[in-house]
Amino acid sequence: MLTRKQLELLSFIKLRTETDGVPPSFDEMKEALDLKSKSGIHRLITALEERGFIRRLAHRARALEIIKLPDAMERPGYKAPSFTPKVIEGSKKEAPAAAPRAPVPATIHALELPVMGRIAAGVPIEAISEISHHVAVPGTMLAGRGNHYALEVKGDSMIDAGINDGDIVVILEQVTAENGDIVVALIEEQEATLKRYRRKGSMIALEAANPAYETRVLPEDQVKVQGRLVGLIRSY
Template identity: 50%
Template sequence: MLTKKQRDLLIFIKDYIQNTCLSPSFEEMNAGLDIKSKSGIHRLINALVERGFLARLPNKARALEVRKLPENVSSPSNSNTPAGRASAAPPKNNDAEEVAQLPLYGKIAAGTPIEALRQEHDMIGIPMGMLGVQPCYALTVEGDSMIKAGIMDGDIVVIEKCDRASDGEIVVALVDEEKVTLKRLRREIGSIVLMPENDAYQPIRLAPNRVRIQGRLRSLLRSY
């Protein structure tokens, strides 16, 4: 039997993942349940994990996964995943999910192109359910330009390698062969627009020959 707050938090997390395919941050859970302290949310999460309703994915950067729901609450569905959103790992019945080791190339921000980072990089374990068919790599997000897409500073994004993407997808874009950024892709006549998801930032409008796509957002891990 869950308490009202435990049930409310579980439903909030379920709905958030269903709508965004991302785990909510502590701040979002605090606001959603009108709870003032992170410790209160932390205790509720621990209780839901102990009762088998939630699971933390087995990585340093942890993400939440809904394992089961109370009666009369519908299960989350991935059938309406929005374009350009990170895909959440599907629920598993086993506790030891297979993990793949991906290269963690560094921070995605203005700076060194991804190719230059491949000589030295760390590795990170990512659940197989969060990967695509094509090879993937991981990057650490630096900055808040994509917060309205649920992507926060410090998140680790899993990127599926590709050199083409559809309008509306969130992509890793290499600009002028020297600056890498994570933005939503939009095409206009004669230009490529890299759209932020934060009103404090302006769209980046460039000639197509100045932009090279290096991957699309596949999924995301968040530390708790």
């Protein structure tokens, strides 16, 4: 998974490349992310390169190329977040005359979400109740208002839905679901699992996205929805 600063930098590089036709300079990246030195940008660039998101090209000015984006940014209909660098009044010297740049609009936001342990994408595991750590999540991944939390996926029953073992899923806390939603379901107050939700009369079907796993059909009073999947973060 990417840190908040890594996500901000990747988004900023993408935005400036699309608006200007070339990646930003290291000085521009330093100013945009409000870092004190370019060494911090070098570390972020190296981390993004090691994770396979960007590539440095030899013998070229501003030689950065985006190779891939996080899963959430590659989904159909996704609109990349805008980014506004922090500006301190009077702290920047007048630059030489140059072609005007397109204005860079809003700010990208990243929020720290609690990771509430592991969720089974396979055989259900015991209910999750304790925070294990926190993870930075782009604000654009969150579903508007409401409480969100994150879970680490364990198992492979949702691989055909693009959810792999070890992924971090972002969950909007809610107690209801529509047919087809991927939800965190609490079974008999003891087991938590990540499955696709289907209501069939007074029964609830929890469907896997892997033919190796059977659909579980349970009475509605044995299943409690604890949240709906709204995003996914993958580590490489």
